Amino acid sequence: MDASASPLELFQAWLDEARKACPDNPDAIALATADATGTPDVRYVLLKRISAEGLEFFTNRASSKGRQLEARPHAALAAYWRELGRQVRARGPVDELPRERVAEYFATRRRPSQLGAWASKQSAELAAAEELRERLAALEKKFAGQDVPPPEHWTGYRMQPLEIEFWQEGDARLHERVLYSRIEAGAAWTTRRLQP
Numbered sequence: 569m570d571a572s573a574s575p576l577e578l579f580q581a582w583l584d585e586a587r588k589a590c591p592d593n594p595d596a597i598a599l600a601t602a603d604a605t606g607t608p609d610v611r612y613v614l615l616k617r618i619s620a621e622g623l624e625f626f627t628n629r630a631s632s633k634g635r636q637l638e639a640r641p642h643a644a645l646a647a648y649w650r651e652l653g654r655q656v657r658a659r660g661p662v663d664e665l666p667r668e669r670v671a672e673y674f675a676t677r678r679r680p681s682q683l684g685a686w687a688s689k690q691s692a693e694l695a696a697a698e699e700l701r702e703r704l705a706a707l708e709k710k711f712a713g714q715d716v717p718p719p720e721h722w723t724g725y726r727m728q729p730l731e732i733e734f735w736q737e738g739d740a741r742l743h744e745r746v747l748y749s750r751i752e753a754g755a756a757w758t759t760r761r762l763q764p
């Protein structure tokens with residue numbers, strides 16, 4: 569493992585390799601948040617961008633995860649690529665992306681997904697499946713012949729990791745682990761190798 573690259577660059581390099589080697593959702597990450605009582609929660613989301621500023625994902629602000637991030641703006645995430653025997657983990661504070669970036673990403677989504685974002689009150693109870701279908705049909709009419717803008721409740725978040733660990737599967741469970749950590753966003757990274 570090349571532990572000299574910056575961890576965000578290394579994460580990007582591993583994701584690029586995963587896109588070639590892993591057929592199923594190579595950009596899926598398990599995202600853990602905690603609610604106001606400190607009880608953890610976890611679900612998969614898609615990691616949409618890795619940059620020097622952090623790790624971006626998009627969702628509904630009113631969803632369970634959105635409310636949890638509002639109460640406790642910190643998260644942990646993990647990616648696993650079976651074909652490469654690799655795992656990446658990260659932890660850090662999370663903030664909401666600027667509206668321009670949300671609109672920029674939303675514009676790249678397929679139209680049905682854009683309309684779905686309007687139709688779904690994500691994580692609220694669904695009384696009947698027809699409710700969603702009816703809402704979608706009404707939205708198709710409403711936005712016919714127009715671009716679909718992002719709904720106000722749809723947003724993106726950025727984690728600025730303070731810890732990133734790279735794990736490469738080894739023989740006899742003697743895996744290689746490298747942990748990068750920093751005191752705060754923008755500070756220098758320190759690197760440690762960990763026992764498997």
Ligand SMILES: Cc1cc2nc3c(=O)[nH]c(=O)nc-3n(C[C@H](O)[C@H](O)[C@H](O)COP(=O)(O)O)c2cc1C
Binds near residue numbers: 609612614631634690
């Ligand atoms: C592979 C995969 C990728 C997903 N990506 C997203 C995503 O990027 N954004 C999102 O809101 N939900 C995504 N989901 C759905 C979430 O896992 C989850 O069901 C939803 O966001 C509601 O989570 P919450 O109730 O904890 O807020 C994805 C699910 C899977 C299985």
Ligand SMILES: Cc1ncc(COP(=O)(O)O)c(C=O)c1O
Binds near residue numbers: 614626627677681
């Ligand atoms: C509800 C929801 N939002 C967002 C995403 C991922 O983002 P996109 O649809 O923009 O690829 C998924 C992917 O499964 C999803 O289920």
